[in-house]
Amino acid sequence: MRFLLAIFLLFGFVIAEDEFSKNLESIYNLKEKLHKINDELKENITIKNYKNYQEYLKLKNELKDANDSLIKAKKTQREQLESKIKILEDKLNVLKDYETYSIVKYLNLPSEPSEYKKISNIYLVLEGLSERKQLLNENKEYESKLKDFTSLVSKVEQKTKLLQSLYELEPSENLNQELVYSIKELSDYKSTLENITNAYEIFKVKVANSIKLINADIKKQYDSAIKFIAIIICIFIARYLVGLILRKYVDDKDKVYTSFKILNIFTFIIVTMFSLFYFVENISYLVSVLGFASAGLAIAMKDMFMSLLGWVTLQFGGGFHVGDRIKATKNGVTYVGDIIDISLLKMTIYEDVTYTTFLTNRRAGRIIYIPNNYIFTELISNYNYSYMKTVWDGIDIVLDFSSNIEKAKQIILESAQTHTQAFSDSAKKAIQKMRNHYQMKNSGTDPKMFVMLEQYGVKISIWYMANSREALKMRSIVSEEIIKRLKECDDIKLAFPSQTLYLDKRTNQPF
Structure with missing residues (x-):
């Protein structure tokens, strides 16, 4: 009997030892997992803010208790309590931002999507595309933050379960406090998660509605733009056809050029005004904007x-x-x-x-x-x-004092008349026509000659009418003719800067 009892006790001891070993291993594994989760949550900003808020609440309660104790405290205890109150107030002052703390506030979630703005004209399409992109980014940001917070709640829940399991195996006061804190934290997070999940569903619906409206407005403006382009193409086709008619039925190149310039300007004005007013609903607003813009541009x-x-x-x-x-x-x-x-x-x-x-x-x-x-x-x-296609041009010839001036004048005048008479007649007709529009004196268009005394001789200046585009060519032709004819005359000499010495005073001087 004693032998059987001994065997039974030994067997029970072995089982207990084995159970104890398993418990130790479980505690170790739980602590390892808990340590790992704590490392993951240690730098999380939401965890830090929540911890600071709990610390703020704790300090606030301690301050309230201290103030209550101060009222009832004896004189010998008041100084110690006042010092404690001062320390608590300083700590609370550091954490004063958490007075209005809420988890949602520190998650920094968008409360409402960006306000939808109606796309009333083609010029706002780019703004609408940008707004649509912004709405999608806001929805993506909300979804990302919700996903991160859901992951955080899941980790806090795992931590709570580990603390519960650990407390069951190794109960302690510190572990109990940590478990109570974790349970409350998990409860607050789950409540917040439920709220923001519901808010996100509403937010997502609003974003979808806004994007739907934007897409509808953009499609409407695209359809309107297609009509606009079709009309513009028709305007340019009409302009091209008018140009063909002008080239076919107008022979004067100057008139064709002028007509095309007017046609181009007219087309530009039509296209510009049509572009401004086609897509704009509020014309008075556009007129006001253009007025202010024109005033500023006129100065700048x-x-x-x-x-x-x-x-x-x-x-x-x-x-x-x-x-x-x-x-x-x-x-x-x-x-x-x-x-x-x-x-x-x-x-x-x-x-x-x-x-x-x-x-x-x-x-x-x-x-x-x-x-x-x-x-x-x-x-x-x-x-x-206007009608005048000629200009006055002149050539100056300086002759020696001893030259036959009358003969030279005749030669020079004949040379000019020979080549410029047609232009003189043309100028005379043009002046007659211009008198219908201008008060013009009849100064004559035939060649004019002037004789002047110069330092080295006699200057004969001949003026004649020449084509305004070929005045240089006509000057060359007339000059060549004059030189050719003067060279044939022995009694006509061209003058140039020189000096003459007369040694016999009785010799007749020039003139």
């Missing part, structure tokens, strides 16, 4: 607006036309050429070989741009305005 871009005004003046004032030969001066440099284009902001001239380029610039063939506002501030000469 004064030269450009003056050029636009100059273009209007050029179109309706009739001062210059495409094809006219003009002369303009800038910074002491003179440019002479033909106008090849007049745009909204500038005149474009092609610099030709003229007496000016021959004498001073020694350059030609350049494209010169003249701002239209120059017609208000600078002097610009027009060589062939």
Whole structure:
């Protein structure tokens, strides 16, 4: 009997020892898992904020108890309690931001999606696309934060279960306090998770509705834009057809060019105004905006607006036309050429070989741009305005004092008349036509001759009419003719700077 009892006790001891070993192993495993979860949660900002809030509540309760104790305390205990109250107030002051703490607040979740703005015209489509992207990002951000918080709650729940299991195996006061804290924390988190999950469902529906409205507005504007493009294409087709008609039925190239410029400007105005007003519902708002914008631009871009005004003046004032030969001066440099284009902001001239380029610039063939506002501030000469296609040009010949002046005058006059008579007649007809518009004196268009005394001889100046575009060529032809005929005369000599010494005083002097 005693032997059996001994065997039974030994067997029970072995079982108990084995059970104890298993408990130790379970406790170790639980603590390892708990330590791992604590490491994962240690740097979590939500955990830190919640812990600070609990610390704030704890300090607040301690302060309340201390104040209550101070009322009932004896004189000897008051100093110690007052010191404790001061320390508690300082700690609370550090954590004062947690006075209005809520888990949702520190999760920084968007309460409402961005406000939907109606896309009323094509110009707001990009803004609508940006708004749609922002809404999707807000929804994604909300979903991401909700997912992170759900994962946090799951970890806190695991931690709570581990603490419960550990407390059952190894109960202690500290473990009990930690378990109570974890249970309360888990309860608060689960309540918050339920609230924000419901809020997210509402938020997601609002985002979906807003995106649906934005997509509908964008589709409407795209449809409207397709109609707009179709109308614009029709306008340009009409412009092209009108251009074909002009080329077919108008022979004058100048008229064709002018007609095309007017047609292009008219098309530009129609397209611009149609673009501005087609998509805009509130016309008065647009007019107000354009008014303020125009006032600001008029100040900031004064030269450009003056050029636009100059273009209007050029179109309706009739001062210059495409094809006219003009002369303009800038910074002491003179440019002479033909106008090849007049745009909204500038005149474009092609610099030709003229007496000016021959004498001073020694350059030609350049494209010169003249701002239209120059017609208000600078002097610009027009060589062939209206009917007048000729200009006066002159050649000076200096003869020796002993030359036969009368004979030379006749030769020079005949040389000029031979080559320029046609231009004189043309100028006379042009002046007759211009008298219908201008008060013009009849100064004659035939060659004019002037004789002047100079230091080294007698200067004969012959002036004649020449084509405004071929004045240099005509000067060369007339000069060549005069030289050729004067060389044939022995009694006519060209003068040049020289000195003459007369040793016999009785010899007759010139004149």
